Every structure is written in structure tokens, then in C-alpha cells.
Amino acid sequence: xxxxxxxxxxxxxxxxxxxxxxxxxxxxxxxxxxxxxxxxxxxxxxxxxxxxxxxxxxxxxxxxxxxxxxxxxxxxxxxxxxxxxxxxxxxxxxxxxxxxxxxxxxxxxxxxxxxxxxxxxxxxxxxxxxxxxxxxxxxx
Numbered sequence: 001x002x003x004x005x006x007x008x009x010x011x012x013x014x015x016x017x018x019x020x021x022x023x024x025x026x027x028x029x030x031x032x033x034x035x036x037x038x039x040x041x042x043x044x045x046x047x048x049x050x051x052x053x054x055x056x057x058x059x060x061x062x063x064x065x066x067x068x069x070x071x072x073x074x075x076x077x078x079x080x081x082x083x084x085x086x087x088x089x090x091x092x093x094x095x096x097x098x099x100x101x102x103x104x105x106x107x108x109x110x111x112x113x114x115x116x117x118x119x120x121x122x123x124x125x126x127x128x129x130x131x132x133x134x135x136x137x138x139x140x
Contacts, residue, residue, distance in 0.1 A: 003030055003137060003140075005022075006093055006095050006097060007021070007035070007091055009084055009087060010131065010136065011099070013040065015039050015040065016036065016087075019033060020093075032133050032137065040079065074107070078111055081111035084098070089113070089116070093119060095121040096119045097121065097140040100123075101125065102126070
């Protein structure tokens with residue numbers, strides 16, 4: 001399968017990485033060149049850390065505010081979708097691959113711009129952000 005010139009995007013709720021696939025003719029192998037590496041701090045922070053009182057960090061018996069957690073997740077998914085749409089608009093690849101964790105996969109793919117959705121030829125519900133770069137292409 002021909003992968004030359006494609007963009008691979010792997011993301012989760014804390015990070016987004018995009019790679020450009022290039023064929024190295026001397027070795028007849030594909031090389032993935034990192035194009036973008038974005039971090040989402042809000043995806044790595046617990047809701048209890050943002051809602052607790054800064055001085056004493058008093059715990060509330062009722063627990064964390066689950067509505068606020070859901071709202072933060074939805075806002076972050078929307079932000080990631082916007083960033084993926086921008087990456088694809090800026091690079092204008094012939095086609096692209098996307099991997100995002102199962103929990104928010106459907107929400108993310110439906111939040112992508114029409115142009116981004118058309119550029120994506122293969123989407124998988126998997127968390128590949130920590131996957132070694134040399135193994136990424138094998139998942140697609």
C-alpha cells in the first residue's frame with residue numbers, strides 16, 4: 001500500500017502528534033517526520049485540582065463535580081478536533097490517518113471539519129500517542 005505523502009495523526013486527551021510519511025528511496029523504507037506536537041494541559045489535570053480551594057485543598061464529601069468534568073472533556077475534544085482540522089488544512093495531504101482513544105472517538109470524528117473528514121482515509125479507535133514511531137504505520 002502506498003503511504004508516501006500521507007499524514008498520520010495520533011492524539012489523546014493530553015497530546016496530539018502529526019507525522020508526514022516519506023519514502024526513503026535509498027533504503028526503500030518509510031520515514032515518519034514529526035510535523036506537530038501539541039500538549040493539552042487541561043487533559044492531564046484532574047477536575048478535583050481545578051475545583052478545590054487553592055489554599056487548603058479541602059475535600060468535599062459529595063465528590064467531584066461530574067458535570068464540570070464532562071463539560072471540560074467536551075470542550076477539550078472540540079479543541080482537539082479544531083487542531084486536527086487546522087493540521088490537515090495547513091498540510092493539505094492527499095490523504096491522512098487518525099488514531100484517537102475509544103472513549104471520545106465518535107465525538108472527535110463528528111466534530112472535525114468537513115474538509116478534515118474527507119481527508120481522512122483511515123480512522124482507528126486506539127491510543128497510539130505513546131506508540132514507537134517506527135511501529136505507527138503498521139497500525140494503519
